[in-house]
Amino acid sequence: MDKYLEQQIKKNFGMKVRVMREQNELSQEALALMCGLDRTYIGGVERGERNISLINIHKIAIALGVSPTELFQ
Template identity: 45%
Template sequence: MTDKEILLRVGTRIRELRKEKGLTQEALGEKGGFHFSYVGQIERGEKNVALLNLAKIADALGVDISQLFAPTNREHNEESQADIQEITYMLNQQNPQKIALAKNVVREIFNYK
């Protein structure tokens, strides 16, 4: 992973968390003690933000700093789509009895009746 990819990943995650909290860049900046333009630069991956500033951002968002490094929602969606495609491929290779068994297992897992 390149430096730019790391900065973009963290910036995207900060943007997601900020929006989930219903905060503007200005509001997050005020809570963290930053200018809103600095928040925007971080979210766009333009600034290599210091660890102590990341801690302030996490505090302003009301999350643990580790949440700033969690996969973004987009990455989760891409992983989920890949898993669904793999499951579909596997099911397409099976006979009807095994497909019915798999359906019952999935229903049990999700308590879906």
């Protein structure tokens, strides 16, 4: 896969996480605690710096009260 496309996928996913987190009025720290992840990890996901695992996608979706699928739309 093209590196540019990979980066766009990660950035789009991260933007969706940020929007949903803000809609739920959660800080990065609060979301991280709910997921059992580090706050800096959540920040990296939101900035598109992380190639996040399926397990962590699932954890974030549960914490946001959505299905994992919704994070990709």
